[in-house]
Amino acid sequence: MLKAFGERPVPGVRLTLVTRDVRTPYSGMLPGFVAGLYAYDELLIDAAGLARYAGAALVRGEAIGLDPVARTLAIRDQGTIGYDILSIDIGSVPNRAPAAAGLAVKPIADFAARLDRILAAARTGKGRFTMAIVGTGPAGVELAFALHRRLEGSGQRPDATVLLVGRDPEILAERSPRTRRRLTASLARRGIRLETLFDVTGFEEGELRAADGRRIPVDTVLWATESAAAPWLRNSGLALDAGGFIAVDATLRSLSHPAVFAAGDIAALPDPRPKAGVFAVRQGPVLAGNIRHALEGAPLEPYRPQRHWLTLLSTADERAVADKWGFSAEGRWVWRWKDWNDRRFVDGYNAVARQPPR
Ligand SMILES: Cc1cc2nc3c(=O)[nH]c(=O)nc-3n(C[C@H](O)[C@H](O)[C@H](O)COP(=O)(O)OP(=O)(O)OC[C@H]3O[C@@H](n4cnc5c(N)ncnc54)[C@H](O)[C@@H]3O)c2cc1C
Numbered sequence: 608m609l610k611a612f613g614e615r616p617v618p619g620v621r622l623t624l625v626t627r628d629v630r631t632p633y634s635g636m637l638p639g640f641v642a643g644l645y646a647y648d649e650l651l652i653d654a655a656g657l658a659r660y661a662g663a664a665l666v667r668g669e670a671i672g673l674d675p676v677a678r679t680l681a682i683r684d685q686g687t688i689g690y691d692i693l694s695i696d697i698g699s700v701p702n703r704a705p706a707a708a709g710l711a712v713k714p715i716a717d718f719a720a721r722l723d724r725i726l727a728a729a730r731t732g733k734g735r736f737t738m739a740i741v742g743t744g745p746a747g748v749e750l751a752f753a754l755h756r757r758l759e760g761s762g763q764r765p766d767a768t769v770l771l772v773g774r775d776p777e778i779l780a781e782r783s784p785r786t787r788r789r790l791t792a793s794l795a796r797r798g799i800r801l802e803t804l805f806d807v808t809g810f811e812e813g814e815l816r817a818a819d820g821r822r823i824p825v826d827t828v829l830w831a832t833e834s835a836a837a838p839w840l841r842n843s844g845l846a847l848d849a850g851g852f853i854a855v856d857a858t859l860r861s862l863s864h865p866a867v868f869a870a871g872d873i874a875a876l877p878d879p880r881p882k883a884g885v886f887a888v889r890q891g892p893v894l895a896g897n898i899r900h901a902l903e904g905a906p907l908e909p910y911r912p913q914r915h916w917l918t919l920l921s922t923a924d925e926r927a928v929a930d931k932w933g934f935s936a937e938g939r940w941v942w943r944w945k946d947w948n949d950r951r952f953v954d955g956y957n958a959v960a961r962q963p964p965r
Contacts, residue, residue: 608694609654610959611895613661617902622663623690625682629655629667632715635884635949638749640719642756642923647719652953656960670697673843675864692866692898695853699834699872699882701742708810709828712746725827729758729767736767737824739815741807742831743773744780745883745920748790750831751799752923759798769799770825772815774806781881782918785935786928793922807832834872834882848875857909858897859890865901870894878912885916888952919945 672681846863871887
């Protein structure tokens, strides 16, 4: 949105960006950072620079409440700000991550800071060290390979065990059987332990506990489970779906409050798709276009989610697996493709962020 409004501003419209992260980490490169293939700086999109380019005011803070009737947004420790049109694009967090036990993969900035402490504790600890990753979707699988490389491959902790745990019968429920087989075999070859049909209820007293009573002793847990919505939306009066995500129509406009739009993970679409960046990114131009239309009193256009989408999964050994249309391919070239794509994505926005405001 910032890029689009920077390229073609709407006269008389004042933009404000509210964000916790003025430099926003890109999740697609997070497993590469965990594996030690990228420095943290390489993941960051300069949101403050994009705001500057768009001529937007920047509020660095966390939205914690919304009154869609008074049209105000509450920011932690900073009072409220008013709006005529609000776009809520706050993403999601893992649904099973109890704040005190273990480490949630999102918010990414918190995760990156805390991961270093956990790895340092792992290095200095005595005896065997087991790190569990809960969630066998794309993020959990990539992070298992990444942590394995960081802990064992680097020689930092050769006796460490990486354990990938999920409640489904297999990893990557939404991907092709061929991709599932390839990656299950890669996990086994690397010595990454896989526990399926393990419905985790909690991490207590050094044990990962399942609904059926099974227990596995582990030292620490990384939560990469399904997406959950921010709890503060529940009191907002906005129409939400059963999971607490903002119910929008095909134009990304709130079903209950026409002045509110939502896109990305936090939006519950009429034609739902998995919570993945490939959809969030494609919604961006539609969101920007529709907010422009709403301001100009023009009809809004629908977002049509793609039926097939590409997933590129890194195995943290300079190889990756590609999956689309039920096909699967693997190799060094897939990693080079993913790396090129990801860097181009981040660098593209950062190049815009360096441009002077129009
Ligand atoms: C490890 C990992 C790897 C992934 N890899 C891929 C991949 O390769 N391909 C893919 O398609 N998807 C991937 N995903 C999923 C992807 O991260 C999300 O679908 C995508 O980021 C959603 O984009 P978004 O803009 O909705 O939210 P986000 O990217 O989460 O951005 C939301 C932003 O809002 C900020 N924010 C949140 N709450 C507040 C608040 N209350 N106040 C102010 N600011 C706030 C956050 O700090 C963040 O900057 C991955 C996820 C993980 C965890």
